[in-house]
Amino acid sequence: MPSPDMNQPRPLLEMRGVSKSFPGVQALQEVSLTLGRGEVLALLGENGAGKSTLMKILGGAHRPDAGEIRLDGDRVEMDSPHTAQALGIAVIYQEFNLVPGLNAVENIFLGREPVRAGFVRKGEERERARALFRRLEVAVDLDMPCRRLTVAQQQVVEIAKALSLNARAVVMDEPSATLTTREVEKLFALVRELQSQGIGVIYISHRLEEVFAIADRVTVLRDGRHVADRPVPGLTRAEIIRLMVGRDLKDEFPARQVRIGAPRLRVRHLCRGRQVRDVSFEVKAGEVLALTGLIGAGRTETARLIFGADRPESGEMELDGRRLAPRAPREAIASGVGFLPEDRKAQGLVLAHSVRENFGLPNLDWLCRRGFVRAEAEREAFGRFVSQLRIKVPHQEQRARNLSGGNQQKVVLAKWLARQCEVLIFDEPTRGVDVGAKFEIYQLINELAAQGKAILMISSELPEVLGMADRILVMHEGRITGEIRDVRGATQEDILELAVK
Amino acid sequence: MKGTMSRSLRRLITDYGMVVVLLVLGGFFSILTIEDQSPVGAAAARDLMSQMRDLPGRSGGVLIVGRQSAEDAFLAALLEEELKSEGWEVFEVVLGEPPDARAVLQRAAQSGRTLGVIAGTQVTARWLVFSDVKTGFPGVGDPVVVEPRSYRWPNFLKRDNLINIANQIAVIAIVAIGMTMVIITAGIDLSVGSLIAFSAVLCCWVIREVGGALQASWLAMTLSCFGAILACGSVGAFTGGMITLMRIPPFIVTLGMMLVASGCAYILAQGQSVYQVPDAFVWLGRGADVFGIPNAVLLMGILYAGAHVLMSSTRIGRYLYAVGGNVEAARLSGVPVRRVLLFAYVASGLLAGLGGVIMASQLKSGSPTYGLMYELYVIAAVVVGGTSLSGGEGRMLGTLIGAFIIAVIQNGMNLMGIESYTQKVVLGAVILGAVCLDKLKQRDGK
Numbered sequence: 001m002p003s004p005d006m007n008q009p010r011p012l013l014e015m016r017g018v019s020k021s022f023p024g025v026q027a028l029q030e031v032s033l034t035l036g037r038g039e040v041l042a043l044l045g046e047n048g049a050g051k052s053t054l055m056k057i058l059g060g061a062h063r064p065d066a067g068e069i070r071l072d073g074d075r076v077e078m079d080s081p082h083t084a085q086a087l088g089i090a091v092i093y094q095e096f097n098l099v100p101g102l103n104a105v106e107n108i109f110l111g112r113e114p115v116r117a118g119f120v121r122k123g124e125e126r127e128r129a130r131a132l133f134r135r136l137e138v139a140v141d142l143d144m145p146c147r148r149l150t151v152a153q154q155q156v157v158e159i160a161k162a163l164s165l166n167a168r169a170v171v172m173d174e175p176s177a178t179l180t181t182r183e184v185e186k187l188f189a190l191v192r193e194l195q196s197q198g199i200g201v202i203y204i205s206h207r208l209e210e211v212f213a214i215a216d217r218v219t220v221l222r223d224g225r226h227v228a229d230r231p232v233p234g235l236t237r238a239e240i241i242r243l244m245v246g247r248d249l250k251d252e253f254p255a256r257q258v259r260i261g262a263p264r265l266r267v268r269h270l271c272r273g274r275q276v277r278d279v280s281f282e283v284k285a286g287e288v289l290a291l292t293g294l295i296g297a298g299r300t301e302t303a304r305l306i307f308g309a310d311r312p313e314s315g316e317m318e319l320d321g322r323r324l325a326p327r328a329p330r331e332a333i334a335s336g337v338g339f340l341p342e343d344r345k346a347q348g349l350v351l352a353h354s355v356r357e358n359f360g361l362p363n364l365d366w367l368c369r370r371g372f373v374r375a376e377a378e379r380e381a382f383g384r385f386v387s388q389l390r391i392k393v394p395h396q397e398q399r400a401r402n403l404s405g406g407n408q409q410k411v412v413l414a415k416w417l418a419r420q421c422e423v424l425i426f427d428e429p430t431r432g433v434d435v436g437a438k439f440e441i442y443q444l445i446n447e448l449a450a451q452g453k454a455i456l457m458i459s460s461e462l463p464e465v466l467g468m469a470d471r472i473l474v475m476h477e478g479r480i481t482g483e484i485r486d487v488r489g490a491t492q493e494d495i496l497e498l499a500v501k
Numbered sequence: 502m503k504g505t506m507s508r509s510l511r512r513l514i515t516d517y518g519m520v521v522v523l524l525v526l527g528g529f530f531s532i533l534t535i536e537d538q539s540p541v542g543a544a545a546a547r548d549l550m551s552q553m554r555d556l557p558g559r560s561g562g563v564l565i566v567g568r569q570s571a572e573d574a575f576l577a578a579l580l581e582e583e584l585k586s587e588g589w590e591v592f593e594v595v596l597g598e599p600p601d602a603r604a605v606l607q608r609a610a611q612s613g614r615t616l617g618v619i620a621g622t623q624v625t626a627r628w629l630v631f632s633d634v635k636t637g638f639p640g641v642g643d644p645v646v647v648e649p650r651s652y653r654w655p656n657f658l659k660r661d662n663l664i665n666i667a668n669q670i671a672v673i674a675i676v677a678i679g680m681t682m683v684i685i686t687a688g689i690d691l692s693v694g695s696l697i698a699f700s701a702v703l704c705c706w707v708i709r710e711v712g713g714a715l716q717a718s719w720l721a722m723t724l725s726c727f728g729a730i731l732a733c734g735s736v737g738a739f740t741g742g743m744i745t746l747m748r749i750p751p752f753i754v755t756l757g758m759m760l761v762a763s764g765c766a767y768i769l770a771q772g773q774s775v776y777q778v779p780d781a782f783v784w785l786g787r788g789a790d791v792f793g794i795p796n797a798v799l800l801m802g803i804l805y806a807g808a809h810v811l812m813s814s815t816r817i818g819r820y821l822y823a824v825g826g827n828v829e830a831a832r833l834s835g836v837p838v839r840r841v842l843l844f845a846y847v848a849s850g851l852l853a854g855l856g857g858v859i860m861a862s863q864l865k866s867g868s869p870t871y872g873l874m875y876e877l878y879v880i881a882a883v884v885v886g887g888t889s890l891s892g893g894e895g896r897m898l899g900t901l902i903g904a905f906i907i908a909v910i911q912n913g914m915n916l917m918g919i920e921s922y923t924q925k926v927v928l929g930a931v932i933l934g935a936v937c938l939d940k941l942k943q944r945d946g947k
Contacts, residue, residue, distance in 0.1 A: 307833070
């Protein structure tokens, strides 16, 4: 097919009329996308809108049912990730594709090591890796196994790997989800660097402020369809949300009547290693306490102590005046503590099992009679939460793996709501969750607080912290470095100030 | 509701797709082993009766001829009773050899009584003496000689053979129950083969040394068996403890226990077979008290029913799956992970112990060589049955089917007279094929 306008430069990448269905789901329907050289395109949409599927098709991980992909105007068949790589398309997935035990150099050249007579030419490899990192203007320890690098550094390794493949287009699937504000800024610098080298970048994110900061253009998907393609200048935040959700969202954070009561959870002088050092605080009935700080500040580690997932070296805890010293999560759960872990897939769900079984897991004590699961009661209880939380599942036997991030989080939430926990710890409750579902989760947190529960919310997203919390604690290197009582008067800068102190 | 129907149907096929493989194998061996079958016992009597009823005109007595065997005597007695109840005159029943038959015929000729029918088995009816009664023994008349008609039926599908298959696989299938639980928790138990030997030796040794050897009472035997099973259970508990408390991979722990248990069995038996047990000891392994179903097979059925219920509708069953599916998510959901793992390994140990006791009873002795390589057959049964070695998925009844697939292949090849070396090759190939088929099916399902 000849280009309609010969004067217009052909786009770097074009996807036309791409459709893909999975058993029971039409994931994509006639979706199109274009990407120019040196352009940053933000691909937006709620979870389940089809962004990841589209990118997997581009990366050769899925075959489309219909549609075509063109690179520089030539039609190409992405029949495997290998082909995509060879054609200069690099996809950096949310879960990195790094081998944890290998170092940065080994990971970058994995599968295409420069060899002579069967021996890897380590010197050459190293020199090339160093050059790549110089090009990106970042320093990464080349000898450290990747599992010991920070998430941000691992991402840099992935980007270096993409560059080493002479990538012409780089897809970043929620690259900022696990990064702190500072690290995100470095990431942006990297993206701009790629841009200046003429590389097209497809940037997927749920953080709209990032879209305004970095993207030239947005493509919005909704329910597997293409709904809009707009240049960023002139676009407003509200407009984007409306395009994504298909309706107006007046406020990102629902309003709530705050009635704070007596302290429920008390934590005193909690210590464990270097990550939790003399942490003391209390959460009152009806209060949403936010625990924030940089990644690695010890927030999750503190939560794990309260939940009995790890044992404290010293310190005391109390729940409603009774001593709380759980030796295992089971004991904490029995005392009325619930915990929504930050990594749903690794810690929150048994992905290969049905959503019903996942829901039942912490609730089998009351769903059982003489050791037998009351299947009917379980189905009924879960059914209630499916409609209450508006979880989108075709049926209760659906495997948890097949759900979008937002719906997965709702299933995890249902697990704990069914237990009527007194203290609920949310660790990054909206990570990887789309705008619409985010709002619903916020509403639920508010409802729980209104019922007099004590809520501890760990979050790295400062707007979320400022929008939701009644009080904010900031951690840095295992210690609580500050408390903000006047949340309304606080700014993101105030928090950051404490977070790096 | 149609959606639910087709979904549950699909689920059934995914879960128990191996049933199809089993049926195909069964059909295959049935076709290959079709042969002429001569009816015996009650079936033979029924056939003879129906032939005699169809005879035109009923005159003279019936001579029943069989050889001196329990089987023929049974047939003759049954036939005699049937004939009398239908008003036939039974002249005589001969159980012996041709000269005996000749003597009876001569007597009949002398006394001048006529014979209407000579009823025999497929052997006796063809004796030369009956070939021409009319001229050989004038005065006896011209009796019709009847024998049971033979029919074509696969050897494989004979009732005795089917029971035989079930009986031979009972030990492996019972041990595979525990192995399924262990593999569903993403573990493995290599010690079961050695535990079978250990349990067999221990129980026979206790009967010999403490229980009174050949004069052992029922109580003594029962206690010895339970003692051996419990000993294996405690080995399982130790294994589970090493895995959960010391965090040693199951493969290593059970590899160690495999050697320890095997060595203990040899030490205890001093390298020899322990056979000083009373005759009644074979009740569990060779007895068949209910409808002719062997006791071991019955026990296997009961255990599978119980295990299926346990895995599909109890809390501990759920927990086993959850621990295998994602141990961290299970722990953070309040699952007592250590206790669940301990349960699986204790169950595996107990069932291996039971398997050993059954084997000792079948063979009426305990030898440290029992159960050699059984862990591999057991694991094969579990994997062929559709349980994933990476844990979290699998069905108990799938394992039963897997065990039967292995048994059917072995039995079918035995019937066809294939030598045991070739059998090994075929069995290995079929296991690989079955698992590949399962993988392909899963890929289609996704």
